[in-house]
Amino acid sequence: MSEGYILEARGVDFSYYDGLVIKGVSLGLKKGDIVGLIGPNGSGKTTLLRILSGFMPPKSGSICLSGRDLGQMSRRDIARLIAVVPQELEMLFSFSVWEMVMMGRTPHAPRLLGARRGDREVVERVMERVGIQYLAQRPFQELSGGERQKVIVTMALAQEPDILLLDEPTVHLDINHQVEVLELLRRLNRESGLTVLATMHDLNLAALYFDNLVLLNEGEIVSHGTPEEVLQEANIRRVFEASVEIQKHPTLGVPHMVILPPPR
Amino acid sequence: MAKRSLIVLALLGGVLILGVVLAASLGAVVVPFDQVARLLLSRLPGVDLSPTWSEGEEAIILQIRLPRVTAALVVGLALAAAGVIFQGLLRNPMADPYIIGTSGGAALGATVALLLPVQIVWYGFTLVPLAAFVGALAAVLVVYNLARVGPRTPVTTLLLAGFAVSSMLAAVMSFLMMLSGTGLRRIILWTMGGLGGGRWEQLLIVTPLILLGMGWSYLYAGDLNALALGEEQAAYVGVPVERRKVTLLILGSLLTAAAVSVSGLVGFVGLVIPHVARxxxxxxxxxxxxxxALLGGLFLVLSDLLARLLLAPAELPVGVITALVGAPFFIYLLRRSKREYGF
Known part of the structure; x- marks a missing residue:
């Protein structure tokens, strides 16, 4: 483990068919980091997340999780350390919210006996933490988008992971739910030292909630640092091909972007 | 397992035992229910009951009815369990035990065996069940290898490859049927399925195979739950998806092939009982x-009973009963639930 990273990508390349979609990415997460991964559509954010979570092996380079080579670890071992919240989840069968959060215990529960008392306690604790106890007996399929997102995060927390990876956790949500989910992530990060890496579409929200940002363009990291360092007018113009003016957020002082449309 | 689940399963098991005794007691010669129960109990180790039944009745129950009822029971267990496995694994409500080629392979195997002029008997198996068993597994093997893309087996490819191979095998079978002349009736009867062929020697081999397959699949019940989240998310909660897929495909196919070797192609049970149970x-x-599985066993035992009784002394194909009785019951359940049935 170099420099105390708990999750580290070293020189990672990846291609689906021809042409690299991830090019020589090196990125390290330390325990307690909360990092936003930003970049335009097709820049490789989701792909990078899938590689970091071990779902797809890199074409070259390596991923290190707590000092071990991710490629050598079983899914069960990985799932005890990394939980992933997908952008969308198409749930089969009308499992209740409680049953679904319990699925997060899969990497811990013994195969034959199923849930033990300890597992049920964890499920109750994380549901309380997120504040969704009142949904416990509802079928997941009947929930609204915001409720679903909270349930999926809760299921991930039931894995008791060290690292939480999220793919666009706010993308289909109304702003109240966006704020709710991001506040929850920040609270988990601050209170429990949960390491968080999330891809983000909304740059202003990313600046508000993440200590560090990584800007990805065409599969390469073009900027990495605090929101002030990454969200610069030149970077945005080059990567997103959009004109913006960077202002300061009125209460928190983090960068806040205002879009400057072409003259009409 | 939760206490509630154990109670439910115990109740189902109890009803199933009653069903078995009932099915054994009814037929051309009616042996009273309590006599059958006593007779069966007397066969348990450590139970000593003086016979209150005639030797003739004993022979009818033990040598004729019980093999048949047991055949219905294990075939029902196997097909319903395989149906649950395939529906969960392939994430498809129309999946049944035959969906990835077992039916076509088994039917072709059985047809060839029925048309061969030789008779071979091996451990109580005639050539037909053996050929059906081998045909079913061979077809699945072909389908699986056709569907594999590198290290993965995408579900869509699997379903389509299963459909293509089944169609081809069915065409070959139709061709053979055209040429079969007097064998045609036997082939048609076999494809409709039936439990009249149950023999103890055969059941003694097939039953452990089916119970083993079900026990083994049960190890992956939690993983089947996780697979409802989709393959990617199942991997994230710790399921080795591709490995599990292969194991469950093999187990489901083995259960199906074992069932088919006893009964021919009994339809409906494997498709609808999983939905009813859900x-x-x-x-x-x-x-x-x-x-x-228990529900499938019970359903097939009772269906076969009706198939024997309704037009006695003639016999209906059991597939006619399973669909005729099962379909309305399924529709009733589907309409009765206030919520939309969320597959």
Whole structure:
């Protein structure tokens, strides 16, 4: 483990068919980091997340999780350390919210006996933490988008992971739910030292909630640092091909972007 | 397992035992229910009951009815369990035990065996069940290898490859049927399925195979739950998806092939009983898998009973009963539940 990273990508390349979609990415997460991964559509954010979570092996380079080579670890071992919240989840069968959060215990529960008392306690604790106890007996399929997102995060927390990876956790949500989910992530990060890496579409929200940002363009990291360092007018113009003016957020002082449309 | 689940399974098991005794007692010669129960109990180790039944009745129950009822029971167990496995694994409500080629392979195997002029008997198996068993597994093997893309087996490719191979095998079978002349009737009867062929020697081999397959699948009930989240998310909660897929495909196919070797192609049970069980017991595979299996066994035992009784002394194909009785019951359940049935 170099420099105390708990999750580290070293020189990672990846291609689906021809042409690299991830090019020589090196990125390290330390325990307690909360990092936003930003970049335009097709820049490789989701792909990078899938590689970091071990779902797809890199074409070259390596991923290190707590000092071990991710490629050598079983899914069960990985799932005890990394939980992933997908952008969308198409749930089969009308499992209740409680049953679904319990699925997060899969990497811990013994195969034959199923849930033990300890597992049920964890499920109750994380549901309380997120504040969704009142949904416990509802079928997941009947929930609204915001409720679903909270349930999926809760299921991930039931894995008791060290690292939480999220793919666009706010993308289909109304702003109240966006704020709710991001506040929850920040609270988990601050209170429990949960390491968080999330891809983000909304740059202003990313600046508000993440200590560090990584800007990805065409599969390469073009900027990495605090929101002030990454969200610069030149970077945005080059990567997103959009004109913006960077202002300061009125209460928190983090960068806040205002879009400057072409003259009409 | 939760206490509630154990109670449900115990109740189902109890009803199933009653069903078996009832099916053994009814027929051309009616042996009273309590006599059958006493007779069966007397066969248990450590139970000593003086016979209150005639030797003739004993022969009818033990040598004729019980093999047949047992055949219905294990075939029902196997098909319903395989149906649950395939529906969960392939994430497809129309999946049944035959969906990835077992039916076509088994039917072709059986047809060839029926048309061969030789008779071979091996451990109580005639050539037909053996050929059906081998044909079913061979077809699945071909389908699986056709569907594999590198290290993965995408579900869509699997379903389509299964469909293509089944169609081809069915065409070959139709061709053979055209040429078969007097064998035609036997082939048609075999494809409609039936439990009249149950023999103890054969059941003694097939039953352990089916119980083993079900027990083994049960180890993966929790993983089948996780697979409902989709393959990618299942991997994220710790399921080795591709490995599990292969194991469950093999187990499901083995259960199906074992069932087919006893009964021919009995339809409906493997498709609809899993849905009925899901409507009644919910989607958790830790309860669903055993509950659907017991329900399938019960359903097929009673269906076969009706098939024997309705037009006695003639016999209806059991597939006619399973669909004729089962379909309306399924529709009733589907309409009765206030919620939309969320597959």
């Amino acid at each position: 409507l009644i017991f919910g989607p958790d595979h830790r309860l669903l898998l055993p509950a659907a």
